[in-house]
Amino acid sequence: MRKWMLPSFLFLVLLMLLISPQRYFSSVQGGVLLFASSVLPSMLPYFFFTKLLTGTGCVSGLTATVGKPLGRAYRLSPVVAYPFLMSLLSGYPVGAKVLSDMCAKGLIDKEDARRAASFTSTSGSMFVLGSVGAVILKDMGAGVVILVAHYLGAFLNGFFYRGKSKKASLPMLLSPEAENLLSDAMYESVLSLAAVGGFIAVAGLLADMFFDVLSLCGVGGALVGNAFGVILYSAFEVTRGCVEAAALGINRVWTAALACFAVSFGGLSVLLQSMAFLGKTGLRGGKFLLMKTTQALLSFALAVALGSLFLK
Numbered sequence: 001m002r003k004w005m006l007p008s009f010l011f012l013v014l015l016m017l018l019i020s021p022q023r024y025f026s027s028v029q030g031g032v033l034l035f036a037s038s039v040l041p042s043m044l045p046y047f048f049f050t051k052l053l054t055g056t057g058c059v060s061g062l063t064a065t066v067g068k069p070l071g072r073a074y075r076l077s078p079v080v081a082y083p084f085l086m087s088l089l090s091g092y093p094v095g096a097k098v099l100s101d102m103c104a105k106g107l108i109d110k111e112d113a114r115r116a117a118s119f120t121s122t123s124g125s126m127f128v129l130g131s132v133g134a135v136i137l138k139d140m141g142a143g144v145v146i147l148v149a150h151y152l153g154a155f156l157n158g159f160f161y162r163g164k165s166k167k168a169s170l171p172m173l174l175s176p177e178a179e180n181l182l183s184d185a186m187y188e189s190v191l192s193l194a195a196v197g198g199f200i201a202v203a204g205l206l207a208d209m210f211f212d213v214l215s216l217c218g219v220g221g222a223l224v225g226n227a228f229g230v231i232l233y234s235a236f237e238v239t240r241g242c243v244e245a246a247a248l249g250i251n252r253v254w255t256a257a258l259a260c261f262a263v264s265f266g267g268l269s270v271l272l273q274s275m276a277f278l279g280k281t282g283l284r285g286g287k288f289l290l291m292k293t294t295q296a297l298l299s300f301a302l303a304v305a306l307g308s309l310f311l312k
Helices: 002-019 021-056 064-074 078-090 094-105 110-116 125-136 140-161 178-216 227-234 238-247 252-265 267-281 285-310
Strands: none
Touching (some): 002 021, 021 094, 021 178, 064 078, 094 110, 094 267, 110 140, 110 267, 125 238, 125 252, 252 267, 252 285, 267 285
8 A cells, every 4th residue: 555655646746737737837936936046046155165175174173172072962973063063054955965975975974974964954044033033023032032942952853863872983084186176066066956956846846736735625724824834834845834923923932933843844845955965874754854853843842941031
C-alpha cells in the first residue's frame, strides 16, 4: 500500500496541472519571481563567500574561540561552530549548504554533520527583525522576542540529538589556487541557488494545490482566523504563516509565539532547500523533519515565556 502513495500523489499533482494549467502556471511564476527578486540577490553573496571561506582552509581559525565549548556541548567536532555562526548570520539554507561543503571537504564526517543539522538551521536576523517584526507584525518588540526565542530554540534543539562523545581531530585543508577556488565557488553557488529557486517554486505550487483541494472539500474557510490555520500555512511557507498569525488580531504574546513557530519550522520550502544539501550527508528527510518540528516547538514555548515577560 505504501509503495503506491508517492506515485498516486504525483499522478494527482499532474492531473491538477492538466485541469488548471493557467492557475498553476501563475503559481510557479510567482515562486520564480519571488526567488529572482528577493532570494537570489540576498543569498548569492552568502553562498559565494561562505564557499570561499570553506575552501581556503581557515575554518579552524574562525572557530577557535567558540568551537571548543560548542563542540563539547554537542559532543561534536569544534568545526560545527562555523556552520552554526554562518546560519545565524545568513539564514536558511546557508547552514545546510556549509555543512554539506564541509562534509565534502573532509572537515567533518557525515555522522557529525547529520547531528549538527539539528541546530544549524536558522533564519537570519535581518529577515526576523526586518520582514517579520517590522513589516508583517509591525511590532519590533515582538520581532526581538521571536529572534531570541528562535536562536535559543535552535541551540537547545541540538541537545536532543547528541550522540556519544568521541575524539575528533580537525583536518587542515590546503588552500587551492585562487583561480580555481574563485571559479569553483561561483559555479557551485549558482547551481545551488538554482536548486533553491526550484524548490521555492515547487513548494508554492504544492501549497496552492493543497488549499485548492481543501476549498473544493468545503473546509478551506475553517482554516481562516484560527491558530490551526496559521500552523497549516506555516507547514508550507514561513512568510505566509507569519502573515496569517498577524491577521488573527490576538494579543502580542501569542502572535509572536505563532510567528516564531513559523520561522523556526521554516515550511516545506525550507525543508526542501535544506535537504538538497543535507541529503549528501546521508540525513533522511523524515529525521530532518523531526528536527525542525522539535526546534519549532521549543522556540514556540520560549516565545510564550519571553513574550509573557517582555511584551505587555
